[in-house]
Amino acid sequence: MILVVGGAGYIGSHLVKELVEKEEVIVLDNLATGHQESVDERAVFIKGDLGNAEDLEPIFSKYPIKAVMHFAAFSLVGESVQDPFKYYENNVANTLTLLKTMLKFNVKNFIFSSTAATYGIPEEEIILEKSNTAPINPYGRSKLMVEQILADFHEAYGLNYVVFRYFNAAGAHESGEIGEKHDPETHLIPIILQHLLGQRESISVFGTDYPTEDGTCIRDYIHVTDLAAAHIKGVEALLDGSKQAETYNLGNGVGYSVKEVIETCENVTGKKANVVLADRRVGDPARLVASSNKIYEDLGWKAERGLESIIQSAWEWHKKA
Ligand SMILES: NC(=O)c1ccc[n+]([C@@H]2O[C@H](COP(=O)([O-])OP(=O)(O)OC[C@H]3O[C@@H](n4cnc5c(N)ncnc54)[C@H](O)[C@@H]3O)[C@@H](O)[C@H]2O)c1
Numbered sequence: 001m002i003l004v005v006g007g008a009g010y011i012g013s014h015l016v017k018e019l020v021e022k023e024e025v026i027v028l029d030n031l032a033t034g035h036q037e038s039v040d041e042r043a044v045f046i047k048g049d050l051g052n053a054e055d056l057e058p059i060f061s062k063y064p065i066k067a068v069m070h071f072a073a074f075s076l077v078g079e080s081v082q083d084p085f086k087y088y089e090n091n092v093a094n095t096l097t098l099l100k101t102m103l104k105f106n107v108k109n110f111i112f113s114s115t116a117a118t119y120g121i122p123e124e125e126i127i128l129e130k131s132n133t134a135p136i137n138p139y140g141r142s143k144l145m146v147e148q149i150l151a152d153f154h155e156a157y158g159l160n161y162v163v164f165r166y167f168n169a170a171g172a173h174e175s176g177e178i179g180e181k182h183d184p185e186t187h188l189i190p191i192i193l194q195h196l197l198g199q200r201e202s203i204s205v206f207g208t209d210y211p212t213e214d215g216t217c218i219r220d221y222i223h224v225t226d227l228a229a230a231h232i233k234g235v236e237a238l239l240d241g242s243k244q245a246e247t248y249n250l251g252n253g254v255g256y257s258v259k260e261v262i263e264t265c266e267n268v269t270g271k272k273a274n275v276v277l278a279d280r281r282v283g284d285p286a287r288l289v290a291s292s293n294k295i296y297e298d299l300g301w302k303a304e305r306g307l308e309s310i311i312q313s314a315w316e317w318h319k320k321a
Pocket residue numbers: 005006007008009010011012028029030031032033034035048049050051070071072073074075090094113114115116165166167168169170182
């Protein structure tokens with residue numbers, strides 16, 4: 001069995017939907033930002049907190065867990081600057097409780113959701129896993145701290161792990177049953193689509209004076225179903241022993257500016273957006289684009305879906321949501 005912590009959230013629920021086809025799955029989630037109805041009904045759902053050993057230990061006692069996939073975190077950059085305690089407590093301290101419990105029950109395979117925010121303001125156009133990590137906010141630092149803890153635990157206790165640094169996750173499941181449902185929503189693509197559905201008056205473009213071709217920020221958008229596929233390859237590599245301690249970028253390798261994303265949403269939906277040019281949002285790097293060659297070479301994974309397909313799937317979901 002595989003324990004998915006945070007499996008009621010956006011990315012976790014998409015992974016669960018794919019993983020239940022292959023494995024028995026238990027989801028632990030406190031529903032702080034997740035939705036129980038997003039959890040595939042073939043998975044066992046347990047409401048609980050990864051920071052409570054009393055919630056964790058009965059699960060590890062009862063079920064033969066061979067790996068843990070850890071998606072649970074707080075992940076709003078701005079909020080992490082306002083309230084860093086919340087982030088270090090949930091993302092780092094609570095993760096330590098999870099790791100301690102795993103070691104107590106001799107479960108030694110761990111998949112961790114990290115982020116492009118660990119790179120801070122990158123020096124390279126295309127970011128490699130070995131590029132410098134210098135996060136510029138508590139959220140990114142909390143994720144990098146866990147990465148460092150994992151490397152130490154691997155050396156000291158034989159904990160095996162795969163860290164995935166996601167770039168910008170977006171899109172919805174092709175079944176149309178689940179999609180991106182953050183509240184509040186801060187991510188660009190769902191905000192644009194909500195606007196095009198008449199749920200928001202306009203879209204603000206945060207910053208038009210970045211050193212990019214059209215002055216707006218460039219990001220690497222990755223379909224959430226592609227992310228799920230990478231996680232399945234990652235956990236298989238841990239379970240068959242071929243990988244023990246790896247960090248992989250997960251992106252498309254193609255960057256799109258905020259203006260290009262808005263245009264693509266207009267093309268896909270056939271609707272015109274009301275765009276307001278606004279000031280920069282604090283803490284946004286101008287450009288974040290991944291090289292995902294390492295995971296292609298090691299595990300044969302690459303992103304299958306581009307920006308249009310991401311937006312098309314998200315649009316199908318938002319029209320119904
Ligand atoms: N969305 C992105 O673009 C993106 C990019 C990079 C990294 N990430 C990382 O991916 C992971 C998933 O992101 P998401 O967008 O699906 O977020 P999300 O908020 O939708 O999902 C997180 C889930 O974890 C649960 N959770 C939080 N704290 C918990 C706790 N203490 N105990 C039990 N459950 C808890 C929440 O209820 C929620 O269901 C996070 O770790 C995030 O930092 C996301």
